Each structure stands twice: as structure tokens, then as C-alpha cells.
Amino acid sequence: MENVTNSRRDFLKKSAMTGGGLVLGFNWFNVEAAPVIVADSAIAAGNIGFNSYLSIAADGIITIMSPNPELGQNIMTSFPMVVAEELEADWTKVKVLQANLDNKFQRQLTGGSGAVPHSWKLLRTAGATAKAMLIQAAAQKWGFPAAECSAAIGFVTHPSGKKSGYGDLAEAASKVPVPTDVKLKDRKDFKIIGTRVRNVENKKIVTGKPLFGMDVYREGMLFAMVQRPESFGMKLKSVDAAAAKAMPGIVDVVTFKNNVAVVGKSTWQVMKARKLLKVEYEKDGAIESTDDHNKLFLSLMDTGTATVRRKDGDVDAAFKNAAKVVKGEYQCPFLSHSPMEPMNFFADVRADGIELIGPTQTPAGARSQVSKLLNVPEDKITLQLTRLGGGFGRRLQNDYALEAAEVSSLMKAPIKLVWSKEDDMTGGVYRPAVRYRFEAALDASGNLTGYKLRGVGINSGNSTRENNFPSGAVDNLLIDSVEHKSPITTGAWRAPITNFLAYAEQSFLDEVAQAAGKDPVAFRLELLEKAKAKPVGDIRYDINRMIGVIKLAAEKSGWGKNKNVSQGFSVYFSHASYVAQVAEVEMQSGMPVVKKIFAIADCGQVVNLGGARQQVMGGVVxxxxxxxxxxxxxxxxxxEQKNYNTYRLIRMKEIPEVETHFVDNGIDPTGLGEPALPPTGGAVANAIFKATGKRLRSQPFIDQDVFKAIS
Structure with a gap:
């Protein structure tokens, strides 16, 4: 990787390199995104009090900084598309640069599927403001009212035939007063938003350009790998590093907290030396196994101290008077995030400040944690973002960045810290293991009169989403949770909590529909219509949007009409978006095989149709x-699983066909990075039940009886 820190000053120098350019800065704390004009002298001095930059050079090249970390969600393409749309830019002349961490950015992180929803108006206003200034500059140049001029594809034109490119107008535009109120385009006039645009980094990725943290290289840096306790609940007792230190290329072995770092001149050398460490550990808390957890789940489900998350009506009476009670329990294991790129980070801790470079979903968090760890003011710490080779929530944690900084501080040298895949798999921050118990009360007509859900989680916090459907549609409802604290570290895993809860909940609703003698889709629509007509308590999901995706999924999949396949349905609301899915299963050699999944997403305005489709398909897979x-x-x-040879992931040949559709409802964008994942398990499980008559009560499905012959 090029040995350059892209500071604000560096960017401004680069973007104005051709001279006579317009540089606009947008204050991300201001919803109106009011721009600031920057003179060339100010650019040279770097006296800029803002953080999001749009530059137009004299040759017409438009450079847009993308602030959020890019881990494959295509934000480096989507953000510039929004700006370019309102700017009426020629997309072929748009360049995109990854911004580094800057205090003035707002929500400079990747997580929660919130980047585009948060920045939608800010980005549009940024582009519209620049366009207005370019039009004003052209109008002054030609002596016409600005209202008579228009912009398109990087040019300003007038009915008289006058025409100037943005590059020719940039210098004059920099002297135009900044408009305080600009009009945004009508959706019907979008030319870029809603189309398919290729990832701006595709060529760099496929040609192996140094984009990722693993590519970072600095002359004179040392490499480090850390030996951590192999078991949760253990701590470091003693270290014999003599053999490791004697290995070629090893500079030193240092101990900090509960860890031992081997530092040397190459990753291969430190990896070999680390194997020669003689480390002794001692107990430091509970030592737990999966068998212990299974017993805990069963015990805590009945005896654990539960926290009530939501209660509507008289639940006891509803179940006492029920004509039929349906019960079901579902359980999921811990999961590794398992990104292709292992954890890594570069740190150079010097007396005059700290330089950090690497892949993180929360760069501000990394800087503040390093600041606290080493007692260095944040304004003395710079952080340069690289592209992330996968994250899925794992890189919301910055433990690996802290390790790099601490080892650099101890060694007084620039350090590139690298985890092996085994480190990644065994090093913690997993998806929590959870068990759910559902109960439903039905009256004699098959109406749902009572609903109970208890979640028992291991380090999961609140293992429920108490305000999601069917809350609001049931008169008598109780949702509570029990928590077990474990030394096994857990964290957010793509679509936190809902990644498994949706499967369990949607599977159980199918059980209830079957007990009520009703079609699964009709049953859900009936509940939603009831919530619409007579809501119970607080409803925090949009009933009409959920109804919309359900009906469209039934239509696109031909629900109930294809007699050659067994269909399963699921729908879920998460991250402000709605996704309904229908899975189709065929029996082959006595085994259920998932052949196709229909996915219908309502995520508001789709910015990049190609990228959005990839997000939905990726979530489904x-x-x-x-x-x-x-x-x-x-x-x-x-x-027990330490690498891909024992930790089973889906293989290419096992991926079913995925057909995607989007609801065009005209509203602003909502989340899309995660919402397509939660409904998938339920749709597949319900289809398998339809094909085999057997409910899948736990994951992974491959461990269940219906798959025993092929597991």
C-alpha cells in the first residue's frame, strides 16, 4: 500500500491539483449540509473546518469522498451516486476516494444498515447546492437569469445555445454566494439513482490493487502475532519464550494483559516462532462446554429470573380459556463471523502521536479506545481506513486494533498485527447462542388470542425484539427474556438477534397457522388486518408495508399454485425494512433440497439496483x-471448530436460485445490508416441513434427522 496518509489537506491538494477548481465542504452535523467555499490559499493552508468534500477540477473531474467504511455493502458507489444525481454529473467523470476518520463526519461507521438512510438528504443537498452554484456562475457569465439555465451530464446550458462544462465553470462558481435553500429533484427525474451502477472499486479488486488491511506495508515495520488463552475462563500464568526468541527473524516476545505477542520481520517467521512458546494458564472463571449450555437453557427456561419486555392484556386468562394451546421451542448455536480477511491492523505509536491504518467498522471507536488505552489525546491520533475483507459485525469490535497499538507502544516501533484464521475462529466475539420458547392460545374459531415468548440467551442482552410482529396484533401477549453471563465473548452478528429469532418466530407462526387450520400467508395477513383495525398497544412497524411485501411475495412465487414443489413462507421487519420470502423445496433421493428462494424487499428508494440486488441475494445466501x-x-x-475444515459454510453448488424483487413505494431509503437475512431460515424450515412433515427445531438444519443421510 502506498505510504500516504490521506488527510483533509492531502485530499484538497489532490482534488485541486489542476487549479481553478471548486471545492465544497459539507457540515455533516447540519441537516441542510450547508457548504463552505474554500479559496486556493485556504486549500494550501489546510484551514478547513468541515469534513465531507465535493471537488470539481478544471478538467471536469468530480471527486467525492466516501466517509463510511466499505466492507462490500457498496457504500463507496451508492453515496457518490446520490451526490452525482442531484449534481447532474457525468458519472464517467466521477472519482471516489475513501475518507479517513474525521471528527466532523457524522455516523462514520458501518453497522445497523443505517448509512444511506442517515445520509440520504445530506448527500442530495450536497449535490444540489453545487449544481445551483454552477448554474449561477454560468448565468452571470452569459448575462442571463439563472432560472433560464439548466444542468445535465456535467454541463450548464441555456436555450440560446450557450453551453459550458462544469470544469470551465468551477473557478467562477467558487466565487458565487452559497445558496441557503436548494430544491431537490423529483424522483421521476432521477437518472442515476435507481439504475444499475458497477462498484467503483471493481477493477481494483479484481486486479489485486492494495485496498485491504492485509495489504498495508510500511518500510521498517515489524510483524506481530498474539498468543491468547485457548479456553475462555483461563488467564496467563507463565511464559517461556526462549525457543521462540531464538528463531530467525524474531525481534522480541512481549507480554501484555492476558496475551503474549511474538514480534519479528515477517508473518511467516512470527507464526512459526509462536508455536514454540511454552505458555501455562490457570483458571479465571467458569469453564463452559456446549453440553453445559444445553442444560442451562433447559434449566433457565423454567427457573431463570426473567425480565418482562412487553405485556399486553390478560395473558393468564387467555391461556386458561383457550380451546387449543400450541407450544414450540427452538435453539441456535454460537456462530463465528468468519470473514475471509482475518483481523489485522497497523499501528505506529510515536512520541508525537499515533498513526493507525486498517479495517474497522467503527473507526471513531478504535481511535477513542486507543486514546484511553495509551493515554494519548484523540487529536494526536490519525486513522486511515482500508477496505474491509468482510465484517458482518465482527469489526464493530476493535480488540485487534488495540492489540496493534499496545504492541507498537511496547516495541516502540511500527507494528502490523495479524491474526491467523484459527485466531479468528477461536478468539471470540461470536453470535450468541439462544433458546426460545413460544406458546400460542387459540379460540374455538382458530383465532390467536394469546401469545408468549421467552428467550434465554448467553451474553445476548435482550434476546427478543418485543415490539416486532406479531406484537400489536394479539390482545394478550407476554414477551420476556433470561440472560446467562458467560466468559465466552459475544457481539453483533449480521442482523443481531433477528438472524435467529426470525426463523424461530416464523416457524412457530406456521405451527400456529396449521393448528388453526389456516393457510400460513392468509394467517399472517389476518393478524395484520386485525392490528390495523384494532391495534393492541404500541406498534412500531408499518403494517401496510408488511402487508405489501407479503402479497407481492405470494404473487411472484405463485403461492400454493405450483404442485411440483413444497413452499414455505416467512416475513420479517428489521432495520426499518421489510422482506418476505418464499422457499421452494423438492424431494430428491428421499432428501429435501432447496431449489429456489423468492425474496421481496421493501427498503424504500433503491439507490443502486445492482448493488441492492447483490445485498438481498447475499443476505439470503x-x-x-x-x-x-x-x-x-x-x-x-x-x-472445537478452528478453521474452515471443521467449521461448515455453504458451498457454491449448494446455493439455490434467488429471485429478487423490490417494492417501489416512493419513500426515502431504509436499511438493506441486513434485512434479507432474518426471514430466510424460516422460509426454508417451513418449506422443509411442507415436504417432509417434520419441524426443524434447531440449527444447523444439516444435523436434523431429515438430513442425516447426507450430513
């Missing part, structure tokens, strides 16, 4: 693959 194949188990506090 992720949801299906992990529900079907993946698990992480423990023995004596240690993860």
Missing part, C-alpha cells in the same frame, strides 16, 4: 448457509 450448515461448539471452554 448468508441466512440459508448458516441456518443449514454452521455451528460453533465448545469443550472445556475452547472452540
Amino acid at each position: 448468508d441466512g440459508f448457509g448458516h441456518a443449514m450448515y454452521s455451528k460453533l461448539s465448545f469443550k472445556d471452554g475452547a472452540a
Whole structure:
């Protein structure tokens, strides 16, 4: 990787390199995104009090900084598309640069599927403001009212035939007063938004350009790998590093906290030396195994102290008077995030400040944590973002960045810290293991009169989403949760909590529909219509949007009409978006095989149709693959699966056809990075039940009886 820190000053120098350019800065704390004009002298001095930059050079090249970390969600393409749309830019002349961490950015992180929803108006206003200034500059140049001029594809034109490119107008535009109120385009006039635009980094990715943290290289840097306790609940007792230190290329072995870092001149050398460490550990808390967790789940489900998350009506009376009660329990294992790129980070801790470079979903968090760890003011710490080779929530945590900074501080040298895949798999921050118990009360007519859900989670916090459907549609409802604290570290995993809850909940609703003698789709629509007509308590989901995706999924899949396949349905609301899915299963050699999944998404305005389709398909494959194949188990506090040879992921040949559709409802964008994952497990499980008559009560599905012959 090029040895350059892209500071604000560096960017401004680069973007104005051709001279006479217009540079606009947008204050991300201001919803109106009011721009600031920057003179060339100010550019040279770097006296800029803002953080999001749009530059137009004299040659017409438009440079847009993308602030959020890019981990494959295509934000580096979507953000510039929004700006370019309102700017009426020529997309072929748009360049995109990854912004580094800057205090003035707002929500400079990747997580929660919130980047585009948060920045939608800010980005549009940024482009519209620049366009207005370019039009004003042209109008002054030609002596016409600005209202008579228009912009398109990087040019300003007038009915008289006058025409000037943005590059020719940039210098004059920099002297135009900044408009305080600009009109945004009508959706019907969008030319870029809603189309298919290729990822701006595609060529760099496929030609192996140094984009990722693993590519970072600095002359004179040292490499480090850390030996951590192999079991959760253990701590470091003693270290004999003599053999490791004697290996070629090893500079030193240092101990900090509960860890031992081997530092040397190459990754291969430190990896070999680390194997020669003689480390002794001692107990430091509970030592837990998967068998212990299974017993805990059953015990805590009945005896644990539950926290009530939501209660509507008289639940006891509803169940006492029920004509029929339906019960079901569902359980999921821990999961590893398992990104292709292992954790890594570069740190150079010097007396005059700290330089950090690497892949993180939360760069501001990394900087503040390093600041606290080493007692260095944040304004003395710079952080340069690289592209992330996968994250899925794992890189919301910055433990690996802290390790790099601490080792650099101890060694007084620039350090590139690298985890092996085994480190990644066994090092914690997993999806929590959870068990759910559902109960439903039906009256004599098959109406749902009572509903109970209890979640028992291991380090999951609140293992429920108490305000999601069917809350608001049931007169008598109780949702509570029980928590077990474990030394096994957990964290957000793509679509936190809902990644498994949706499967369990949607599977159970199918059980209830069957007990009520009703079609699964009709049953859900009936509940939603009831919530619409007579809502119970607080409803925090949009009933009409959920109804919309359900009906469109039934239509596109031909629900109930294809007699050659068994269909399963699921719908879920998460991250402000709605996704309904229909899975189709065929029996082959006595085994159920998922052949196709229809996915209908309502995420508001789609910015990049190609990228959005990839997000939905990726979410479906992720949801299906992990529900079907993946698990992480423990023995004596240690993860039993340590690499891909034992941690099962979906294979290319196992991916079913995925057909995607989007609801065009005209509203602003809502989340899309995660919402397609939660419904998948339920749709597949319900289709398998339809084909085999057997309910899948736990994940991975491959461990269940219906798959025993092929597992």
C-alpha cells in the first residue's frame, strides 16, 4: 500500500491539483449540509473546518469522498451516486476516494444498515447546492437569469445555445454566494439513482490493487502475532519464550494483559516462532462446554429470573380459556463471523502521536479506545481506513486494533498485527447462542388470542425484539427474556438477534397457522388486518408495508399454485425494512433440497439496483448457509471448530436460485445490508416441513434427522 496518509489537506491538494477548481465542504452535523467555499490559499493552508468534500477540477473531474467504511455493502458507489444525481454529473467523470476518520463526519461507521438512510438528504443537498452554484456562475457569465439555465451530464446550458462544462465553470462558481435553500429533484427525474451502477472499486479488486488491511506495508515495520488463552475462563500464568526468541527473524516476545505477542520481520517467521512458546494458564472463571449450555437453557427456561419486555392484556386468562394451546421451542448455536480477511491492523505509536491504518467498522471507536488505552489525546491520533475483507459485525469490535497499538507502544516501533484464521475462529466475539420458547392460545374459531415468548440467551442482552410482529396484533401477549453471563465473548452478528429469532418466530407462526387450520400467508395477513383495525398497544412497524411485501411475495412465487414443489413462507421487519420470502423445496433421493428462494424487499428508494440486488441475494445466501450448515461448539471452554475444515459454510453448488424483487413505494431509503437475512431460515424450515412433515427445531438444519443421510 502506498505510504500516504490521506488527510483533509492531502485530499484538497489532490482534488485541486489542476487549479481553478471548486471545492465544497459539507457540515455533516447540519441537516441542510450547508457548504463552505474554500479559496486556493485556504486549500494550501489546510484551514478547513468541515469534513465531507465535493471537488470539481478544471478538467471536469468530480471527486467525492466516501466517509463510511466499505466492507462490500457498496457504500463507496451508492453515496457518490446520490451526490452525482442531484449534481447532474457525468458519472464517467466521477472519482471516489475513501475518507479517513474525521471528527466532523457524522455516523462514520458501518453497522445497523443505517448509512444511506442517515445520509440520504445530506448527500442530495450536497449535490444540489453545487449544481445551483454552477448554474449561477454560468448565468452571470452569459448575462442571463439563472432560472433560464439548466444542468445535465456535467454541463450548464441555456436555450440560446450557450453551453459550458462544469470544469470551465468551477473557478467562477467558487466565487458565487452559497445558496441557503436548494430544491431537490423529483424522483421521476432521477437518472442515476435507481439504475444499475458497477462498484467503483471493481477493477481494483479484481486486479489485486492494495485496498485491504492485509495489504498495508510500511518500510521498517515489524510483524506481530498474539498468543491468547485457548479456553475462555483461563488467564496467563507463565511464559517461556526462549525457543521462540531464538528463531530467525524474531525481534522480541512481549507480554501484555492476558496475551503474549511474538514480534519479528515477517508473518511467516512470527507464526512459526509462536508455536514454540511454552505458555501455562490457570483458571479465571467458569469453564463452559456446549453440553453445559444445553442444560442451562433447559434449566433457565423454567427457573431463570426473567425480565418482562412487553405485556399486553390478560395473558393468564387467555391461556386458561383457550380451546387449543400450541407450544414450540427452538435453539441456535454460537456462530463465528468468519470473514475471509482475518483481523489485522497497523499501528505506529510515536512520541508525537499515533498513526493507525486498517479495517474497522467503527473507526471513531478504535481511535477513542486507543486514546484511553495509551493515554494519548484523540487529536494526536490519525486513522486511515482500508477496505474491509468482510465484517458482518465482527469489526464493530476493535480488540485487534488495540492489540496493534499496545504492541507498537511496547516495541516502540511500527507494528502490523495479524491474526491467523484459527485466531479468528477461536478468539471470540461470536453470535450468541439462544433458546426460545413460544406458546400460542387459540379460540374455538382458530383465532390467536394469546401469545408468549421467552428467550434465554448467553451474553445476548435482550434476546427478543418485543415490539416486532406479531406484537400489536394479539390482545394478550407476554414477551420476556433470561440472560446467562458467560466468559465466552459475544457481539453483533449480521442482523443481531433477528438472524435467529426470525426463523424461530416464523416457524412457530406456521405451527400456529396449521393448528388453526389456516393457510400460513392468509394467517399472517389476518393478524395484520386485525392490528390495523384494532391495534393492541404500541406498534412500531408499518403494517401496510408488511402487508405489501407479503402479497407481492405470494404473487411472484405463485403461492400454493405450483404442485411440483413444497413452499414455505416467512416475513420479517428489521432495520426499518421489510422482506418476505418464499422457499421452494423438492424431494430428491428421499432428501429435501432447496431449489429456489423468492425474496421481496421493501427498503424504500433503491439507490443502486445492482448493488441492492447483490445485498438481498447475499443476505439470503448468508441466512440459508448458516441456518443449514454452521455451528460453533465448545469443550472445556475452547472452540472445537478452528478453521474452515471443521467449521461448515455453504458451498457454491449448494446455493439455490434467488429471485429478487423490490417494492417501489416512493419513500426515502431504509436499511438493506441486513434485512434479507432474518426471514430466510424460516422460509426454508417451513418449506422443509411442507415436504417432509417434520419441524426443524434447531440449527444447523444439516444435523436434523431429515438430513442425516447426507450430513
